[in-house]
Amino acid sequence: MSEKPATTIVGGGLVGALLATLLAQRGFAVEVFERRPDPRQAGYAGGRSINLALAERGLHGLRLAGLTEEVMDLAVMMRGRMVHHRDGRTELLRYGRDDSEVIWSISRGRLNIALIDAAERAGARFHFSRRLEAAEFGDGVHLRFRDDQDGSLHEHAAAFALGADGAGSALRAAMNLELPLGERIEELGHGYKELEIPALTEFATNAVPAEAAAALARGDPFAIERNALHIWPRGNYMCIALPNAEGSFTVTLFLPSQGDPSFATVDTPAAARALFEREFADLVPLIPELDADFAANPVGVLATLYLDRWHLDRRALLLGDAAHAIVPFHGQGMNCGFEDAVELAELLEAHHDDLAWTFAEFERRRRPNAEAIARMALENYVEMRDSVADAGFLLRRELGRALAERHPQRFVPRYSMVTFTRMPYAQAFARGATQDALLRELTEGKSRLDEVDLARADERVRERLTPLA
Ligand code: FAD
Ligand code: E0Q
Numbered sequence: 001m002s003e004k005p006a007t008t009i010v011g012g013g014l015v016g017a018l019l020a021t022l023l024a025q026r027g028f029a030v031e032v033f034e035r036r037p038d039p040r041q042a043g044y045a046g047g048r049s050i051n052l053a054l055a056e057r058g059l060h061g062l063r064l065a066g067l068t069e070e071v072m073d074l075a076v077m078m079r080g081r082m083v084h085h086r087d088g089r090t091e092l093l094r095y096g097r098d099d100s101e102v103i104w105s106i107s108r109g110r111l112n113i114a115l116i117d118a119a120e121r122a123g124a125r126f127h128f129s130r131r132l133e134a135a136e137f138g139d140g141v142h143l144r145f146r147d148d149q150d151g152s153l154h155e156h157a158a159a160f161a162l163g164a165d166g167a168g169s170a171l172r173a174a175m176n177l178e179l180p181l182g183e184r185i186e187e188l189g190h191g192y193k194e195l196e197i198p199a200l201t202e203f204a205t206n207a208v209p210a211e212a213a214a215a216l217a218r219g220d221p222f223a224i225e226r227n228a229l230h231i232w233p234r235g236n237y238m239c240i241a242l243p244n245a246e247g248s249f250t251v252t253l254f255l256p257s258q259g260d261p262s263f264a265t266v267d268t269p270a271a272a273r274a275l276f277e278r279e280f281a282d283l284v285p286l287i288p289e290l291d292a293d294f295a296a297n298p299v300g301v302l303a304t305l306y307l308d309r310w311h312l313d314r315r316a317l318l319l320g321d322a323a324h325a326i327v328p329f330h331g332q333g334m335n336c337g338f339e340d341a342v343e344l345a346e347l348l349e350a351h352h353d354d355l356a357w358t359f360a361e362f363e364r365r366r367r368p369n370a371e372a373i374a375r376m377a378l379e380n381y382v383e384m385r386d387s388v389a390d391a392g393f394l395l396r397r398e399l400g401r402a403l404a405e406r407h408p409q410r411f412v413p414r415y416s417m418v419t420f421t422r423m424p425y426a427q428a429f430a431r432g433a434t435q436d437a438l439l440r441e442l443t444e445g446k447s448r449l450d451e452v453d454l455a456r457a458d459e460r461v462r463e464r465l466t467p468l469a
Contacts, residue, residue: 001159002154003332004026004027004028004029004352005028005159005160005355006031006158006159007023007028007029007030007031007033007160007162007348008031008033008141008143008156008158008160008161008168009030009031009033009161009162009164010032010033010132010143010161010163010164010169010171011032011033011035011113011162011163011164011165011166011169011320011322011387012032012033012034012112012118012119012126013034013164013165013166013320014111014112014334014337015116015319015320015321015334015337015338015340015341015410016032016164016165017112017115017116017118018061018062018115018337018338018341019066019120019162019164019340019341019344019345020032020115020119020122020124021065021067021115021118021119021124021304022061022064022065022341022342022345023067023124023315023348024119024122024123024124024447025122026345026349027455028348028349028352029123030119030123030124030125031125031126031127031156032119032125032127033113033127033132033143033156034126034127034128034130034131034277035129035130035131035132035146035148035165036128036129037114037128037129037149038116038126038128039109039112039116040116040117045232046334048057048194048196048297049107049109049170049196049250050108050109050194050250050332051105051106051107051242051243051250052102052105052106052108052110052111052242052334053078053104053105053106053108053229053331053366054071054075054104054105054106054111054334054335055103055104055331055332055335055418055419055420056335056419056420056421056422057085057332057335057336057339057422058334058335058338058339059104059229060284060338060339060342060422061338061339061341062338064342065115065118065233066118066247067114067115067118067348069425070114071106071111071114072104072408074106074107074110074114074228074245074389075104075105075106075245076104076105076106076226076244076245077099077102077104077105077225077227077242078095078097078102078103078104078105078228078229078242078389079092079094079095079096079099079102079204080092080093080094080228080332081093081095081228081230081231082224082228082230082231083231083233084230084231084232084280084283084397086141086234086279088281088282091223092225092228093420094378095415095416096410096416096419096420099243101416101419101420102213103229103331103419104244104295105161105229105242105244106305106415107244107245108136114146124336126153127145129147129148129149129158130145130146130147130154131145131147131148131170132144132145132170132171132174132430132457133145133153133170134163134170134174135161135170135171135174135175135316136174137174137178137312137316140157140158140159140160140315141157141158141159141160141161141315141316142155142156142157142158143155143156143157143158143161155224157397159315159318160314160315160316160317160355161315161317162316162317162318162319162344163175163316163317163318163319163323164191164319164320164322164341165322165324166320166321166322166325167303167321167325168321169321169322171316171318172307172318172323174316175312175318177314179309179312180307180311181307181308181309181310182307183215183305183306183307183309184305184306185303185304185306185365186303186306186427187256187301187302187379188235188303188304188327188378189255189256189258189301190253190255190257190298190302190355191254191255191256191263191299191300191301191302192252192253192255192300192302192328193252193263193294193297193298193299193300194250194251194252194253194254195246195250195251195252195253195257195287195289195290195297196199196248196249196250196251196287196293196296196402197223197224197241197245197249197251197283197286197287198247198248198289199220199221199222199223199234199247199248200212200215200216200218200220200221200223200247201221201247201360202248202319202391203223203288203318204288205287208287209223209281209286212224212319212465214393220247221246221247221373222243222247222249223249223286223461224244224249224286226242227243228243228467229241229242229331230242230249231362231384232279232280233384233385234280234385236256236385237253237254237255237256237261238252238253238254238258238384238385239252239254239280239283240252240254248255249286249362251268251283254302257301261279263273263299266342269290269292269294269295270291271293272290272291273290275288285408291450297387300320302327302328302419303325303345303469304325304326304327304337304374304377305321305323305324305325305326305396306324306420307324307368308373309363310323310359310362310363310366310367311359311360311362311363313356313359314355314356314359317344317359317360317362317363317377319337319340319341319344319366320337320340320341321333321337321368323340323365323366324336324370324371324374326370326373326377326378327374327377327378327381328377329377329378329380329381329384329465330373330376330377330380330418330419331417331419332341332373332376332377332459333417335371335455336370336373336425338365339366339369339422341442342466343365343366344362346468347361347362363364368424368426369424369425369426371426372424372426372428372429373418373430374423376414376425376428376432378390379465380415391447395443395446395447395448395449396436396439396440396443398449399439399442399443399449399452399457400413400435400439402449402454403435403438403439403457403461404455406458406461407461407462407465408465409468409469410462410465410466410467410468411435411461411465412431412459412468414428414429414431414432414435417432419429421468423468430466434464434465435465438460438461438464438465439458441460442456442457442460
């Protein structure tokens with residue numbers, strides 16, 4: 001077996017750091033160049049706590065890296081979606097069948113630090129404050145980095161580069177100059193802004209919301225249900241909140257970029273407060289720094305990135321958001337990027353003597369799956385916000401639940417296939433389409449579940465859906 005090649009990774013975010021760990025554990029000499037300063041010294045995320053939903057696909061990557069225990073100690077279980085209606089009523093919609101089917105809220109900053117530590121333990125070398133500015137492709141690749149702290153320039157020559165530098169990837173831009181990648185960026189037309197529900201221990205005594213006083217008296221610092229992903233759906237826009245281990249929640253407001261209300265009209269703290277008082281009244285007392293958070297935090301843009309090519313022969317390959325940024329409404333961007341890292345580490349271990357083939361093979365295996373989750377993430381935004389009103393949708397959902405109970409191995413909700421299994425996303429999408437067609441056929445012209453012929457439904461399920469596992 002030939003010696004493993006020295007490996008250069010651009011970007012030490014979630015995907016880059018996991019890839020570095022998996023490759024270093026397999027005996028590769030790994031160097032990672034990261035734009036930001038070392039988060040272990042700088043204090044992660046500039047002090048703001050931002051969190052993510054971790055599901056089975058991401059967990060699998062962490063398991064292979066030997067990180068589950070360390071990371072799960074920092075995670076908060078989310079059993080389902082807690083829906084907050086306009087009138088203040090709430091209901092918990094479970095994600096899975098029981099507590100074996102849940103997702104986890106994890107701090108992005110802490111997860112990144114755990115991954116960087118693991119990569120270094122495995123032998124990877126990190127170079128912080130190294131922002132890729134340009135790459136020149138010759139026999140290998142010549143990379144030029146800027147240190148944004150002191151302005152200095154740094155050069156690095158590599159045989160090949162792996163780009164895990166996120167949605168605005170500088171390596172992608174450089175590759176695109178050498179060989180057009182067929183880049184297409186589709187903006188969603190909605191943006192987002194993060195706000196905070198502090199832990200109850202941070203509230204002034206006289207400001208603790210009445211509903212939360214009992215929790216605080218018990219020593220529970222969570223202002224709303226701890227073990228849920230909270231959502232305030234409001235048609236064309238919404239808020240969500242994910243729990244942090246120490247008792248706070250990170251709230252994200254999703255709003256159109258234009259129209260009313262939008263980030264164009266809701267562009268001052270006063271306008272934000274008016275929107276919240278009208279549409280998210282129960283949130284107002286929970287966000288004491290609403291005005292300051294709104295003024296301080298930037299509006300993020302949401303888009304889907306499509307590329308025809310992910311690699312430049314044997315010299316460069318993109319993965320994670322750099323290759324396929326998606327909208328966040330299925331909570332799968334990082335989970336998908338972790339699957340990329342696992343697939344690439346396994347391919348490189350077996351085939352590092354033919355990098356052009358390995359990169360092409362990686363693209364061949366992953367691109368259809370990235371396209372499938374991109375589409376499902378877009379569809380989930382619509383479903384979360386409004387299909388709930390449609391009678392046909394409700395009947396199909398009711399029949400879907402009945403069939404899932406009658407055929408747990410064959411009829412599996414698409415959300416569950418995406419979230420609780422590692423079946424390829426493209427397969428989850430295809431099975432989801434078969435299931436949806438079946439539900440439409442069986443409910444055609446019907447308005448109630450007891451009008452559906454369940455014996456015929458059972459027959460159709462057995463014909464059209466092979467058992468899983
Ligand atoms: P990034 O996390 O963007 O990391 C890229 C790294 O490269 C960064 O460290 C950056 O500093 C560095 N870098 C950038 N440019 C350069 C350069 N020129 N030179 C050197 N280094 C550079 N996913 C989930 O799975 N679950 C969720 O619940 C979820 N929620 C989300 C909510 C929101 C609002 C958004 C926007 C996304 C969400 N995602 C979620 C998606 C998730 O954030 C991304 O898919 C994930 O961070 C991608 O990881 P990455 O390492 O590819 O890119
Ligand atoms: C999840 C978990 C940012 C974000 C992350 C998520 C989810 C949502 C809505 C959002 C989808 C869901 N979801 O609840 O259906 O499952 O990660 Cl907005």
